[in-house]
Amino acid sequence: MLIFKQPSMEYASQIEQYKQEFQRSKDTIDGSSFLEHMPSIEQWLNLLELFRSKATVPENYALSETWLVIRQTDDCLVGMSNLRFELSNAYLKNFGGHIGYSVRPSERKKGYGKIILNETLKQAKTREIDTVLVTCNDINYASAKIIEANQGVLAEKVIDSSDQMLVRRYWITL
Incomplete structure (x- = not known):
């Protein structure tokens, strides 16, 4: 159970190990609110706090919530x-969407991504978001x-103008 x-x-x-595992795999940490760019976990946690309030969210950024996804049986951070x-x-309107998520490279192909997205959609529904935009790179067949x-x-x-990648745009009605 997650x-x-x-x-x-x-x-x-565990967050630092998660970050390092993505760095070793040369993969981006989607759904982490800039974890890969932060010099310390403490600074990242402070940034997340800013995103939680309309009064403190930085200009041109979205009010948001980020979660660690923990496997309950062993308290392991899997996503x-x-x-x-x-x-x-x-x-966000064109390429980022409402939801970002990631699964630790060593924990992929275990069904966690589907559960993580489903649970995040439930969170969106509780916040009265009726239609959700979720995106992924065209070559990310697992995410699609x-x-x-x-x-x-x-x-x-x-085409994402920031990196010239082809992006799939999906809508989910809740």
Whole structure:
């Protein structure tokens, strides 16, 4: 069973290991709210706190919540998820969407991605977000399959101007 937890210093060591595993695999940590760019876990936690309040969210960023996804049987960090409550800038409207998520490279192909997205969609529904945009790179077949398994309807494919990658845009009605 997977549980969603607010990031905290309690998981600092696991968060750092998670970050390092992605760095070794040369993969991006989607759904982590810039973890890969932060010099310390403490600074990352401070940034997450800013995103939780309309009064403190940085300009051109979205009010959001980020969760650690913990496997309950061994208290292992297997994934992360981020829900943006609104598409507050052009990048999110076109390429980023409402939800980002990741599964630790060593924990992939175990069904966690499908569960993480499903649980994040439930969080969106509690926040009265009726239609959710979820995106993935066109070549990320695993993520596309996860989104489609969660009732994602492919609307279009667009070129992300920031990296020239082809992006699939899916809508999910809650």
